[in-house]
Amino acid sequence: MLPSRLETVRVYLHVLAATTWVGGQLALAGLVPGLRSIAPDAPKIVARRFNQIAWPAFAVLVVTGLWNISAVRPDWSGSYGHTLMLKIAVVAPIPRARVRRTTTVKPGFFRSIRKEKRKS
Numbered sequence: 001m002l003p004s005r006l007e008t009v010r011v012y013l014h015v016l017a018a019t020t021w022v023g024g025q026l027a028l029a030g031l032v033p034g035l036r037s038i039a040p041d042a043p044k045i046v047a048r049r050f051n052q053i054a055w056p057a058f059a060v061l062v063v064t065g066l067w068n069i070s071a072v073r074p075d076w077s078g079s080y081g082h083t084l085m086l087k088i089a090v091v092a093p094i095p096r097a098r099v100r101r102t103t104t105v106k107p108g109f110f111r112s113i114r115k116e117k118r119k120s
Helices: 006-038 042-072 079-091 093-103 109-119
Strands: none
Touching (some): 006 042, 079 093
16 A cells, blocks of 8 residues: 555545546547437536536646646656656647637527527
């Protein structure tokens, strides 16, 4: 058994958050085709519910990731530093893209509102 130190807690939380975030997205991707056969809106509803878990997990991932960097104090010119920079470059745009994806008005949105107003 691992000793119960702060380092163990830090790494455990980081791995747990990464597993929740990435694993949940993979599970969701596998469920979408089946959910569509149940109801057209089912994937959207499930995705919204998943976001209630995914965003906190992502926040824990970022916080513990910064905590890991400050604890390890990597040599940015070595292979660990290069790998870390690549990881940051890949992960950094994700929150912005997700927020943009969930808040962007879809094509035809305003047209559908006008149609609804005409009906009433």
